[in-house]
Amino acid sequence: MFRNQYDTDVTTWSPAGRLFQVEYAMEAVKQGSAAIGLRSKTHVVLGCVNKANSELSSHQKKIFKVDDHIGVAIAGLTADGRVLSRYMRNECINYSFTYESPLPVGRLVVQLADKAQNSVLYENELTFKAVVLETLIDQVCTQRSWKRPYGVGLLVAGLDESGAHLYYNCPSGNYFEYQAFAIGSRSQAAKTYLERRFENFKDSSRDDLVKDALMAIRETLQGETFKSSICTVAVVGVGEPFHVLDQNTVQQMIDAFDIVGEQEDPAAEPDTDAGQDAAVEPGAAADQGGSTDEGVAPMDI
Amino acid sequence: MTKQQANWSPYDNNGGSCVAIAGADYCVVAADTRMSTGYNILTRDYSKLCKLADKCVMASSGFQADVKALQKHLAARHLIYQHQHNKQMSCPAMAQLLSNTLYYKRFFPYYSFNVLGGLDNEGKGCVFTYDAVGSYEKVGYSSLGSGSTLIMPFLDNQLKSPSPLLLPAQDAVTPLVEAEAVDLVKTVFASASERDIYTGDKLEIVVINADGIHREYMDLRKD
Amino acid sequence: MNFMDSKQPESGLLGPESDSQRTLYPYVTGTSVVALKYKDGILMAADMGGSYGSTLRYKSVERMKPIGKHSLLGASGEISDFQEILRFLDELILYDNMWDDGNSLGPKEVHNYLTRVMYNRRNKFNPLWNSLVLGGVKNGQKYLGTVSMIGVNFEDNHVATGFGNHLARPILRQEWHENLSFEDGVKLLEKCMRVLLYRDRSAVNKLQIAKITEEGMTISQPYSLKTHWELSAFQNPTQGAVGSW
Numbered sequence: 001m002f003r004n005q006y007d008t009d010v011t012t013w014s015p016a017g018r019l020f021q022v023e024y025a026m027e028a029v030k031q032g033s034a035a036i037g038l039r040s041k042t043h044v045v046l047g048c049v050n051k052a053n054s055e056l057s058s059h060q061k062k063i064f065k066v067d068d069h070i071g072v073a074i075a076g077l078t079a080d081g082r083v084l085s086r087y088m089r090n091e092c093i094n095y096s097f098t099y100e101s102p103l104p105v106g107r108l109v110v111q112l113a114d115k116a117q118n119s120v121l122y123e124n125e126l127t128f129k130a131v132v133l134e135t136l137i138d139q140v141c142t143q144r145s146w147k148r149p150y151g152v153g154l155l156v157a158g159l160d161e162s163g164a165h166l167y168y169n170c171p172s173g174n175y176f177e178y179q180a181f182a183i184g185s186r187s188q189a190a191k192t193y194l195e196r197r198f199e200n201f202k203d204s205s206r207d208d209l210v211k212d213a214l215m216a217i218r219e220t221l222q223g224e225t226f227k228s229s230i231c232t233v234a235v236v237g238v239g240e241p242f243h244v245l246d247q248n249t250v251q252q253m254i255d256a257f258d259i260v261g262e263q264e265d266p267a268a269e270p271d272t273d274a275g276q277d278a279a280v281e282p283g284a285a286a287d288q289g290g291s292t293d294e295g296v297a298p299m300d301i
Numbered sequence: 302m303t304k305q306q307a308n309w310s311p312y313d314n315n316g317g318s319c320v321a322i323a324g325a326d327y328c329v330v331a332a333d334t335r336m337s338t339g340y341n342i343l344t345r346d347y348s349k350l351c352k353l354a355d356k357c358v359m360a361s362s363g364f365q366a367d368v369k370a371l372q373k374h375l376a377a378r379h380l381i382y383q384h385q386h387n388k389q390m391s392c393p394a395m396a397q398l399l400s401n402t403l404y405y406k407r408f409f410p411y412y413s414f415n416v417l418g419g420l421d422n423e424g425k426g427c428v429f430t431y432d433a434v435g436s437y438e439k440v441g442y443s444s445l446g447s448g449s450t451l452i453m454p455f456l457d458n459q460l461k462s463p464s465p466l467l468l469p470a471q472d473a474v475t476p477l478v479e480a481e482a483v484d485l486v487k488t489v490f491a492s493a494s495e496r497d498i499y500t501g502d503k504l505e506i507v508v509i510n511a512d513g514i515h516r517e518y519m520d521l522r523k524d
Numbered sequence: 525m526n527f528m529d530s531k532q533p534e535s536g537l538l539g540p541e542s543d544s545q546r547t548l549y550p551y552v553t554g555t556s557v558v559a560l561k562y563k564d565g566i567l568m569a570a571d572m573g574g575s576y577g578s579t580l581r582y583k584s585v586e587r588m589k590p591i592g593k594h595s596l597l598g599a600s601g602e603i604s605d606f607q608e609i610l611r612f613l614d615e616l617i618l619y620d621n622m623w624d625d626g627n628s629l630g631p632k633e634v635h636n637y638l639t640r641v642m643y644n645r646r647n648k649f650n651p652l653w654n655s656l657v658l659g660g661v662k663n664g665q666k667y668l669g670t671v672s673m674i675g676v677n678f679e680d681n682h683v684a685t686g687f688g689n690h691l692a693r694p695i696l697r698q699e700w701h702e703n704l705s706f707e708d709g710v711k712l713l714e715k716c717m718r719v720l721l722y723r724d725r726s727a728v729n730k731l732q733i734a735k736i737t738e739e740g741m742t743i744s745q746p747y748s749l750k751t752h753w754e755l756s757a758f759q760n761p762t763q764g765a766v767g768s769w
Contacts, residue, residue, distance in 0.1 A: 065384070089384055093377050100636045104627040161663075162626040309548065311646050311674055336678060341689050344680045366643050366675030409647075 010149060021149060025076075025171035028151035032075035034187045034220040035062060037155040038180035038194060038212055039166045040204040043237030044157035046073040047213040049184070049220055050230050063234045063244055067092035069102045069159045071234055071242040075184030076152035076171070084150060088112060105158030109167045109175050116150050117173035153183045157236055164237065182216060189219040206237055210245070211257050228254060312364050312412050313338055316499025317349050318448030319360035320456075320486055321418035323426030323441050327479045327510040330418035331486045332360040332446075333494070333521060335502040345502040345523065352514065354379060357392040357419035358507050359399070362446030363433070364412035371411050374402060392419030396429040396437060403435030410434050414445040419509055426474055426509075441473035448493035448500040455489055479508060487519055494521045550602040550653045552576050554587045555726045556688035557598035557657045558716045560700055561666050561681050562709035565737035566659030568598050569713040571721075572746055573728035580728060588734045588743055592617040594662040595631040596736045597638075600685040601654035601673065609638070609652060631660025631667035635677070643675030655685035661738050684716070687724040692716035706735070718749050 006012050007020030014020060035048040050059035060078045064085040065071050070092065074081035088108055095103035154169040168183065169175045180198045182190035193216050201209065213233055218226045228251035236242035316337040321330045332349035335342060351359045351372045359375070361368040378398060382390050390398070396417050403411055410433045417429040430443035441462050444452040463471035477485065486506055494501040504519040552574045559568035574582030587606070588598040591613050599606040616637065620629050629637075635658040645652050651673045659668045669679040682696040695716055704712065710733060721727045729751065734743040762768040 067380075089381075093380055097373055097377055098637055098640050099629070099633040101630075101633050104623075104625065106625045107623055107627070110623075160627060309651065311649065311651075313672075313674060313676060315676065338676070343676070343689075344678045346680070347678050364674075364676075366639075366646070366672075366677065369639075369675075369677065370643060 022172045025149035025151045026153075029076040029153035029171065029183055030185060030187075032077070032152075032184045033062070034182060034184035034190060034217070035073035035075045035153075035155055036180075036182040036187070036190050036194070036213060036216045036220075037073060037157055037166045037168075037178070038198070038201055038209060038216070039157070039164045039178075040201050040206075040209050040237075042164055043204075043206045043209050043235060043240070044159070044164050044166050045206075045209045045213040046071060046155055046157050046234045047217045048073050048075070048232050049217060050232060061232075063232050065234075065242050065244070066108075066156075066158075067096075067102060068241040069236060070105055070108065071157050071236055073155040073157070073234070074152050075187075077150070078152070080150040080152040081154065084112060084115070084152065084154060087115065088156075102160060104160040104162070105156065105165045105167070106160070106162075106177075108158070109156050109169060112154070112156070112169050113173050113175040116169065116171055155181060155183060157234075157242070159236055159238065180212075180216075182220070184220070186220040186222060190216040193219045206235065206240070207253075210235065210253060214250075214254060214257065226254065227251065313366075314363065314412070314447075314499075315343070315365040316447045317362035318444065318446040318452060318490070318493055318497065318500045319349060319362050319414070319416050320444045320452060320489060321360060321416040321428040321430075321442065322456075322460075322477070322482045322486065323418065323428045323474045324477055324479060324482055325426065325474055326424060327482070327508060328358075328418040328420060328426035328428065329479070329482045329486055329506060329508050330358045330360050330416065331490065331504060331506040332362065333448075333490060333500045333502060333504055335500065336365060337499050340498075342502075348505055350505055350507055351375075352507075353390070353395050353417075354392070354419070355389040355513075356509055357390065357395045357417065358509060358514070359415055359417050360445075361413045361415045363414045367411040368413045371402065371413055371415075375399065378402075391422055392417065392427055392429075393421055393439075395419070396427075396439070399429070399431065400435040400437045403431060403433065405435075407434050414449075416443050416445050418507075420511075424511060428473075439473065441475050444489070446500075448490075448497040451493045451496055452489045455492065456485075459485060479510065483508065483517075490519070490521060546650045547602060547605065547653045550605075552581060552603045553653075553726070554585060554600045554603055554606070555724055556684055556686040556692065556720055557587065557600050557655070558684045558688045558692045558696075558713055558720075559598060559657050559659050559668055559682065560696060560704070560709060560712065561659075561668050561702075562704040562706060563702075564706065565661045565666060565735065566596065566668055567706075567709045567713055568596060568657060568659055568734045568736075569717050569731055570598050570600070571717065571728050571731040573726060573730070574603050575726045578725070580726070583728060583730060584746070586732070586743075588732060590736075590741050590743070591634050591658075591660075592620065592629055593740075594628070594736075595634045595658060595660035596734055596741055597634075598657040598659075598685075598734070599654045602652070605652040605654050606656075609641070609654065609656070612641075613638075630662035630665075631658055631669075632662075632665075634658060634660070635667065635669040635671070635679075639671050639675060639677045642671050642673060642677075646674040657683055657685060660736055664738060687720055687727075688716065691719050691723055695719065714749055718751065721749060721751065 006014035010021040033049045033051040037046045046063055048062040052059045063073045066088045072085050091108055092103050149171045156167040158165050166178045167175055168178055168181050179201055180194040217231045228247045233250050234244040317333055319332040334346050336344050336347040349360055353359050353375055379390055412433055415431045421427045428440050428443050429437050430440055431437045442456050442460055460475050490504045501521045502523055504521050506517050508515045554574055557570045568588055570587040572585050573580055574585040585603055589610055591597050638656055653673055656671045670683045671677040682700050684692040699712055717731055721729055729748040730746050732744050732746055
């Protein structure tokens with residue numbers, strides 16, 4: 001199980017300059033079912049694939065409304081995602097309490113990234129910031145979240161005075177702004193689709209954006225028929241507060257755009273991701289990730 | 302240096318009157334828009350009504366800063382409620398929340414006098430009336446604030462609510478239809494602004510019914 | 525918790541003056557601020573006197589200051605409290621600018637923030653002894669609001685603090701309209717300031733007028749108003765008033 005002696009806690013560097021715990025957390029994002037996001041000048045659309053843990057269970061919610069102007073889609077540990085989206089909701093409520101205006105998206109994203117950093121950096125020190133965090137995080141939580149990185153990636157969609165935005169927040173504390181992006185298992189296929197088409201997104205209409213979102217979601221599927229019950233789509237835009245589209249609307253769009261399921265795998269390139277489900281042994285997944293880019297500090301994601 | 306102020310007080314009374322009337326399928330909530338301090342009018346156009354949920358409107362008079370703090374607090378609580386339950390808070394639920402919120406500050410009260418009007422879960426009109434520290438009662442109609450001493454007896458005379466002592470309990474909603482209730486509200490405010498210097502300028506009326514929320518205004522005495 | 529500490533007499537119950545750190549009454553105060561919306565933005569006027577009780581102690585107090593790019597703050601009441609408010613607004617705007625992300629706090633946000641600050645201080649029984657006026661323009665939207673020392677706040681087309689509420693606002697209510705030109709706006713403000721100068725004993729004849737529009741803000745150099753004290757009513761104000769001195 002143990003890969004090396006440098007991965008037992010978050011504060012130990014490997015001689016190659018890597019933090020394995022952080023990389024494992026990023027691996028957790030890849031294990032989660034896919035989430036995608038794309039934006040035009042006026043709208044942002046989030047989408048995700050709903051996977052049930054077992055035949056007997058329902059799937060978990062992966063898209064959360066944060067405020068009227070912000071929403072997130074998550075991949076990875078859903079529990080961590082919920083903690084973070086609750087934090088984001090709180091920040092939005094507090095901001096609009098003092099200023100009676102919506103919190104700028106970019107600022108929330110930075111605060112969120114700082115939170116991920118805090119969970120990495122302040123393991124033992126009870127610094128001022130850690131003390132503050134302690135009061136922020138719900139004490140009922142079973143986790144002491146600053147002792148491990150959050151195992152979740154968040155696509156943050158939002159609208160503010162500088163326009164529509166789509167950000168990706170990584171467990172490492174890095175964040176990036178995107179025109180379109182996909183995370184989670186088999187997200188590479190969706191990324192390929194989005195990369196091929198993103199130049200048109202800027203001037204896309206809202207409905208075209210939703211269509212592209214559905215197409216991108218379809219790319220991440222493996223064998224399943226594409227229908228509204230296995231995906232969730234949410235929109236935020238000018239004059240349209242963040243909301244999740246109801247299943248009938250999504251189904252109608254799937255039918256209208258005639259993007260019903262293709263049974264074969266549409267992505268040509270081999271998927272380097274660890275596989276689609278948490279069913280894969282975590283150790284094996286980590287092994288794979290480690291061997292492909294040995295010695296390189298993958299801090300760019 | 303001699304003291305200029307007699308004694309600093311954290312409170313002020315900014316005046317204003319509120320009325321709410323419930324009917325079988327509607328609720329009318331109204332308040333004037335004058336805001337005063339002492340003999341000064343601070344502004345002639347300040348809304349005392351606050352939409353707390355889809356079917357729930359609060360009218361508040363008293364100390365404006367406390368009222369504003371209370372409204373913002375309830376708005377934030379309602380947002381949290383929506384995030385957690387994926388629905389709007391019902392009017393009776395909001396009524397209980399308002400009571401708790403007021404009582405939370407029992408020993409440094411919000412100096413605010415609130416009436417909450419809306420539709421209950423059956424779509425029937427309901428009115429809840431409060432004191433500053435949170436004791437509340439479900440009634441068919443109510444008036445609070447600086448002009449309430451003039452308005453309330455008039456409403457009692459016109460609407461004749463069944464005694465709360467009757468057994469079995471009688472339904473408290475008024476027998477009026479919507480248009481009659483709106484007319485009655487206009488009349489009581491026009492009358493109150495004749496004698497109460499803290500009531501005047503403009504009347505803001507909100508009607509909540511199955512179609513949603515509808516708002517209208519009427520001019521009142523400006524002197 | 526140190527046991528010695530708990531033996532120390534707690535303040536508050538013993539008497540307000542014992543070791544209080546609160547403003548129980550103001551020391552140096554400024555009098556009215558008058559402001560109005562006009563065609564292109566906001567105009568605001570305030571004189572430069574600082575009164576120590578009834579003594580006119582300071583004569584060059586600036587009571588209007590820019591807050592960030594879009595807002596203008598005017599204050600009456602305790603001058604030191606106003607300057608303290610300016611210090612933490614400075615910090616607020618600095619942190620806002622440090623994000624460097626194209627978002628900025630407009631007059632509405634600053635006004636709301638100030639409302640929270642004033643109200644929180646009154647909740648601690650430690651008020652900032654001021655009436656504040658906040659005006660500004662952002663994204664073509666004019667904004668004019670005011671906050672009192674206990675947190676009472678509102679927006680209006682014209683506002684005034686202190687004596688201005690009694691003397692200036694009736695004039696403003698009569699003469700203000702939506703399309704005031706800059707010249708007419710200044711004239712109207714000067715009319716208000718002149719009445720205040722005549723009737724408010726702590727007003728001084730040295731004032732500034734500030735303008736804020738989408739293009740930016742300017743605060744005028746101090747100047748004085750032409751007054752005419754030779755009116756017979758001023759010559760012998762108590763003539764014919766029996767029992768007056």
